[in-house]
Amino acid sequence: MKAYSEMSKAELEALHEELLKAYADAQAKGLKLDMSRGKPAASQLDLGMEMMDALNSQSDMHTEGGVDVRNYGGLDGIPEAKKLMGDIMGVPADKVIVCGNASLTIMYDTVARSMLHGVNGSTPWCKLDQVKFLCPCPGYDRHFAITESFGIEMINIPMTNDGPDMDMVEKLVSEDTSIKGIWCVPKYANPLGITYSDETVRRFAALKPAAEDFRIYWDNAYAIHHLYEEADRQDRILEILSECEKAGNPNMVYEFCSTSKVSFAGAGISAVASSEANLAWFKQSMTIQTIGSDKVNQLRHVRYFKDMDGIMKHMMRHAAQLRPKFEAVIDVFEKELGGLGIGEWTKPNGGYFISFNALEGCAKAIVQKCKEAGVVMTGAGATFPYKNDPKDSNIRIAPSFPTPEEMAAAAELFVICVKLVSVEKMLK
Amino acid sequence: MKAYSEMSKAELEALHEELLKAYADAQAKGLKLDMSRGKPAASQLDLGMEMMDALNSQSDMHTEGGVDVRNYGGLDGIPEAKKLMGDIMGVPADKVIVCGNASLTIMYDTVARSMLHGVNGSTPWCKLDQVKFLCPCPGYDRHFAITESFGIEMINIPMTNDGPDMDMVEKLVSEDTSIKGIWCVPKYANPLGITYSDETVRRFAALKPAAEDFRIYWDNAYAIHHLYEEADRQDRILEILSECEKAGNPNMVYEFCSTSKVSFAGAGISAVASSEANLAWFKQSMTIQTIGSDKVNQLRHVRYFKDMDGIMKHMMRHAAQLRPKFEAVIDVFEKELGGLGIGEWTKPNGGYFISFNALEGCAKAIVQKCKEAGVVMTGAGATFPYKNDPKDSNIRIAPSFPTPEEMAAAAELFVICVKLVSVEKMLK
Numbered sequence: 136m137k138a139y140s141e142m143s144k145a146e147l148e149a150l151h152e153e154l155l156k157a158y159a160d161a162q163a164k165g166l167k168l169d170m171s172r173g174k175p176a177a178s179q180l181d182l183g184m185e186m187m188d189a190l191n192s193q194s195d196m197h198t199e200g201g202v203d204v205r206n207y208g209g210l211d212g213i214p215e216a217k218k219l220m221g222d223i224m225g226v227p228a229d230k231v232i233v234c235g236n237a238s239l240t241i242m243y244d245t246v247a248r249s250m251l252h253g254v255n256g257s258t259p260w261c262k263l264d265q266v267k268f269l270c271p272c273p274g275y276d277r278h279f280a281i282t283e284s285f286g287i288e289m290i291n292i293p294m295t296n297d298g299p300d301m302d303m304v305e306k307l308v309s310e311d312t313s314i315k316g317i318w319c320v321p322k323y324a325n326p327l328g329i330t331y332s333d334e335t336v337r338r339f340a341a342l343k344p345a346a347e348d349f350r351i352y353w354d355n356a357y358a359i360h361h362l363y364e365e366a367d368r369q370d371r372i373l374e375i376l377s378e379c380e381k382a383g384n385p386n387m388v389y390e391f392c393s394t395s396k397v398s399f400a401g402a403g404i405s406a407v408a409s410s411e412a413n414l415a416w417f418k419q420s421m422t423i424q425t426i427g428s429d430k431v432n433q434l435r436h437v438r439y440f441k442d443m444d445g446i447m448k449h450m451m452r453h454a455a456q457l458r459p460k461f462e463a464v465i466d467v468f469e470k471e472l473g474g475l476g477i478g479e480w481t482k483p484n485g486g487y488f489i490s491f492n493a494l495e496g497c498a499k500a501i502v503q504k505c506k507e508a509g510v511v512m513t514g515a516g517a518t519f520p521y522k523n524d525p526k527d528s529n530i531r532i533a534p535s536f537p538t539p540e541e542m543a544a545a546a547e548l549f550v551i552c553v554k555l556v557s558v559e560k561m562l563k
Numbered sequence: 564m565k566a567y568s569e570m571s572k573a574e575l576e577a578l579h580e581e582l583l584k585a586y587a588d589a590q591a592k593g594l595k596l597d598m599s600r601g602k603p604a605a606s607q608l609d610l611g612m613e614m615m616d617a618l619n620s621q622s623d624m625h626t627e628g629g630v631d632v633r634n635y636g637g638l639d640g641i642p643e644a645k646k647l648m649g650d651i652m653g654v655p656a657d658k659v660i661v662c663g664n665a666s667l668t669i670m671y672d673t674v675a676r677s678m679l680h681g682v683n684g685s686t687p688w689c690k691l692d693q694v695k696f697l698c699p700c701p702g703y704d705r706h707f708a709i710t711e712s713f714g715i716e717m718i719n720i721p722m723t724n725d726g727p728d729m730d731m732v733e734k735l736v737s738e739d740t741s742i743k744g745i746w747c748v749p750k751y752a753n754p755l756g757i758t759y760s761d762e763t764v765r766r767f768a769a770l771k772p773a774a775e776d777f778r779i780y781w782d783n784a785y786a787i788h789h790l791y792e793e794a795d796r797q798d799r800i801l802e803i804l805s806e807c808e809k810a811g812n813p814n815m816v817y818e819f820c821s822t823s824k825v826s827f828a829g830a831g832i833s834a835v836a837s838s839e840a841n842l843a844w845f846k847q848s849m850t851i852q853t854i855g856s857d858k859v860n861q862l863r864h865v866r867y868f869k870d871m872d873g874i875m876k877h878m879m880r881h882a883a884q885l886r887p888k889f890e891a892v893i894d895v896f897e898k899e900l901g902g903l904g905i906g907e908w909t910k911p912n913g914g915y916f917i918s919f920n921a922l923e924g925c926a927k928a929i930v931q932k933c934k935e936a937g938v939v940m941t942g943a944g945a946t947f948p949y950k951n952d953p954k955d956s957n958i959r960i961a962p963s964f965p966t967p968e969e970m971a972a973a974a975e976l977f978v979i980c981v982k983l984v985s986v987e988k989m990l991k
Contacts, residue, residue: 172635180633184620191619192612205608205827207600235663236857243852250679251689251713261679261689277851284851285679395854399633402859423705423712424671426823429664429857431830 138476139557147558154555158508161548166509168545173325173487174536175400175453182452183398189439190431204430210421211414212406216433220406222443223358224392225374230408232417235428238393238405242352243281245389245407248420249315250285254348255386255416260285260315269307269317271299273490273518273529275325278318278354282520289520292317294324298331301338312345316352322372323357326490326518326531328483330370340378342387351375351388357486358392359450362458368484376408385410394436396453396487397446404428404436457487460534460542464489467546477557480532489532490518497556498527504552510545566904567985575986582983586936589976594937596973601753601915602964603828603881610880611826617867618859632858638849639842640834644861648834650871651786652820653802658836660845663856666821666833670780671709673817673835676848677743678713682776683814683844688713688743697735697745699727701918701946701957703753706746706782710948717948720745722752726759729766740773744780750800751785754918754946754959756911758798768806770815779803779816785914786820787878790886796912804836813838822864824881824915825874832856832864885915888962888970892917895974905985908960917960918946925984926955932980938973 142150190196196205198213211217212233221231234241250266253259260266267288270279274294282289290307293300298321308314319339321331331339339351353375361369379387386409394403407417440446461483468480468491481490493501498515505512513531516522532549534542570578618624624633626641639645640661649656662669678694681687688694696710699720710717718735721728726749736742747767749759759767767779781803789797807815814837822831835845868874889911896908896919909918921929926943933940941959944950960977962970 174635177631177634180624180631183633184624187618187620187622190615192615194615196608196612203605203608205611205830206605207602207823207828209829237854240853247675247679247852251675259689261687280851284848395635399859400635401637401854402633402857420712423708424675425668426665426829429830429860431827432857432860 136474138474139561140476144562147562151555151558151562154551154558157551158504158555161551162508164544166544166548168509168537168541169511170533170537170545171511171513172536173396173533175396176456176536176538179453179456179535180399182449186398186435186439189435196431196434198434202430204434207426209427209430210418210425212428213430213433213437215437216404217406219437219440219442219446220392220404221408223446224355224390224406224408226376226390226408230376230410230414231406232414232421233428233433234405234407236401236403236405237395238354238356238391238407239277241391241405241407242278242354244424245352245417246281246285246287248417249348252420254315254350255412257348263313265313267311267314269299269304269314270520271317271319272520273326273524273531274318275320275354276513276517276522278352279520282318290314291520291525294327294329296329298329298335301335305338305342308342308344308349310345314344315346315348316350318352318354320354320356321375322355322370323360323483323486325356325486326488326529328481328486328488328490330372333373336373336375336378337382340375340382340384340387342384344387349387353388353390355390355392359446360396360453360487361450361485362454362461363484364451364454370484376410386413389413397449398436402432404433457535459539460537461489463539463543464532464534464546467543467550471547471550472553475554478553487533487535489534491530491532492528493530493553494557494560495526495528497553497560498524498530500556501549501552502530504556505549508548508552510548564902566902567989568904572990575990579983579986579990582979582986585979586932586983589979590936594972594976596937596965596969597939598961598965598973599939599941600964601824601961603824604884604964604966607881607884607963608827610877614826614863614867617863624859624862626862630858632862635854637855637858638846638853640856641858641861641865643865644832645834647865647868647870647874648820648832649836651874652783652818652834652836654804654818654836658804658838658842659834660842660849661856661861662833662835664829664831664833665823666782666784666819666835667705669819669833669835670706670782672852673780673845674709674713674715676845677776680848682778683840685776691741693741695739695742697727697732697742698948699745699747700948701754701952701959702746703748703782704941704945704950706780707948710746718742719948719953722755722757724757726757726763729763733766733770736770736772736777738773742772743774743776744778746780746782748782748784749803750783750798751788751911751914753784753914754916754957756909756914756916756918758800761801764801764803764806765810768803768810768812768815770812772815777815781816781818783818783820787874788824788881788915789878789913790882790889791912792879792882798912804838814841817841825877826864830860832861885963887967888965889917891967891971892960892962892974895971895978899975899978900981903982906981915961915963917962919958919960920956921958921981922985922988923954923956925981925988926952926958928984929977929980930958932984933977936976936980938976
């Protein structure tokens with residue numbers, strides 16, 4: 136196919152006419168699809184329904200250690216759940232606190248706690264003139280929303296295929312005491328789908344922050360969310376807690392994970408892993424904030440999934456559903472956009488997103504055109520702090536919720552919009 | 564019986580010898596009982612086990628409105644749960660947000676939010692030199708722990724049989740702009756067991772606070788926790804939200820409740836009720852903090868309890884278990900302490916506590932003596948801000964967890980300790 140940049144003005148004008156017609160036809164189909172959030176499809180949620188039988192009125196409601204999960208007590212979760220969540224993250228159970236129905240809340244509460252009470256005894260951030268976070272981007276909009284809500288200044292860090300630009304991270308962190316954190320989705324990153332390289336993880340672990348209360352917010356949301364069964368198509372990541380220990384920075388990282396996209400979205404369990412000192416600090420305010428998380432739901436999860444083997448088998452059933460959706464999109468992109476020079480996209484081995492980079496200045500217009508034809512995408516810019524993509528180029532595609540057929544139809548519309556907006560930009 | 568105050572020194576000394584022996588005998592029994600927290604007994608939790616069958620792998624996991632409870636979405640809870648929790652509080656569903664597994668967390672988060680973001684746009688409390696809360700006491704230790712953890716100054720307000728001393732509340736609230744809140748357990752108060760009178764509720768609703776961001780924290784934890792079936796032994800309370808509306812103070816109150824002592828302690832659902840403006844303000848930060856609470860557990864609760872009728876029937880089964888425990892304690896107290904003039908106790912119609920007032924300066928010693936004989940009580944002083952009971956007199960008794968027989972044994976020990984410590988005080 137001929138790249139758009141090589142076309143004459145007349146060719147582009149002819150193409151524009153064609154595309155306007157194609158777009159009108161697509162609009163006429165009256166699509167009504169939502170690709171805005173990384174939501175599991177109903178058929179994925181059906182996979183978790185067997186878990187609903189893990190506990191019933193006849194069940195023994197005690198942990199192996201004899202704790203009645205129906206009563207108060209147990210701030211950090213039942214031991215079985217600590218073990219399971221630790222296994223997902225690759226850390227020992229004693230480094231884990233099991234929390235409520237979403238890791239988002241742990242992250243918010245961790246930042247809120249740092250604002251109000253400081254970090255392991257440091258000055259509360261609300262007493263400081265300036266607090267900054269590094270934000271590798273494109274990244275996860277809900278991370279940026281947390282820091283923005285507290286008035287924390289966000290600094291964009293470019294992403295490479297190996298993770299964040301570590302030269303920049305190292306320099307900024309070592310120079311500026313007001314930099315207190317960095318948001319990371321280290322595996323199957325949201326939205327890029329890449330996994331941080333071993334070197335990146337080691338450089339994170341070896342950071343020499345100017346601020347003693349600097350922490351890495353390691354949101355391992357997709358730790359086990361592979362799309363493929365083959366070992367060589369499953370990304371691996373170095374375990375950050377032990378790397379930080381080795382590097383003499385045992386307290387520098389908080390790791391988060393959940394079963395939101397394992398069991399049920401919003402009715403799973405979540406966890407944070409960190410050093411003994413950090414967890415002790417967490418518990419100091421948790422003991423005031425909560426009587427502990429829902430232990431019945433923790434028991435339900437461990438009775439059903441049992442162990443990592445059970446979890447991984449379950450995740451392969453998810454993969455079987457998700458894979459065709461990702462491939463449907465990528466197939467359409469390759470067929471329709473290959474060689475045109477008007478967009479680049481990722482082909483992730485896992486996670487929930489495909490990341491698309493349009494020509495500069497085109498993302499918002501593409502998302503708007505999709506919306507006007509019935510397909511809702513994540514808002515352009517959402518993958519950047521302050522919803523501001525400086526290049527107006529990145530679009531996050533969330534293929535999980537529609538069916539593969541719907542996904543293909545949505546992708547067809549998307550490519551028409553990409554082409555149309557790109558041509559219009561070139562004709563300007 | 565002869566009051567201790569009428570005894571001669573010789574009589575007291577003889578009594579002291581007797582009591583030392585009785586205490587040694589009691590110690591020799593090797594009791595091991597915990598009356599420290601308002602924890603449901605295992606047999607009460609068994610009552611909730613049928614709820615575990617309300618949802619299974621074959622269940623329709625959609626709300627009446629068609630929302631899939633297994634997926635993301637729905638910040639304020641499913642409509643059915645809003646209705647049920649609203650009914651418990653006597654307020655319409657549209658004034659309710661259903662939250663996680665404990666109302667304690669809503670209260671903590673509400674104070675934390677006010678610290679960081681202010682109240683409906685007011686100055687965040689963390690930016691103020693001074694923030695104060697009124698604390699009717701004896702009261703709930705976990706309330707006081709929240710305000711203490713944020714460095715909020717707590718002011719003791721005496722309790723009467725009709726609720727807090729409203730003369731004092733009205734005066735302080737109208738004069739001091741740094742007073743931002745008051746903690747209330749308005750029905751079957753923790754630990755006094757009294758219910759605020761209609762006049763008290765109306766005076767609360769008609770407060771004229773100097774601070775626009777003053778709020779009443781109305782923790783209706785025992786709204787439906789009667790001990791008796793007879794209507795005349797069930798306390799009633801005026802509904803505060805509508806009283807506040809009538810008085811022109813629609814935004815002045817937050818009401819909290821939960822099913823912690825209805826279904827499971829720590830695995831129930833909780834809710835906050837307030838005005839539209841207040842809930843809108845809550846949601847502004849909730850939408851950053853959470854993806855919504857566990858809707859599967861909400862659905863489980865409404866499928867099982869169905870409506871207020873179902874809830875009240877269930878609560879009567881709880882009452883049947885709790886009543887004998889309360890009565891066992893009160894019987895022992897009346898038999899052993901009646902007429903001695905060394906203690907007063909409450910006879911509540913509901914809730915989870917009996918409140919005991921010893922002679923001034925005796926509470927700590929009594930609790931310590933109980934502990935040394937194997938019976939753990941709530942720490943003396945815990946019912947006051949800063950754990951400081953100025954009179955060292957109040958002891959909270961939580962009869963729910965042991966069996967009635969254990970409760971009677973514990974009460975026997977308790978009265979020996981009361982007598983012993985009282986005599987020792989009088990002999991000093």
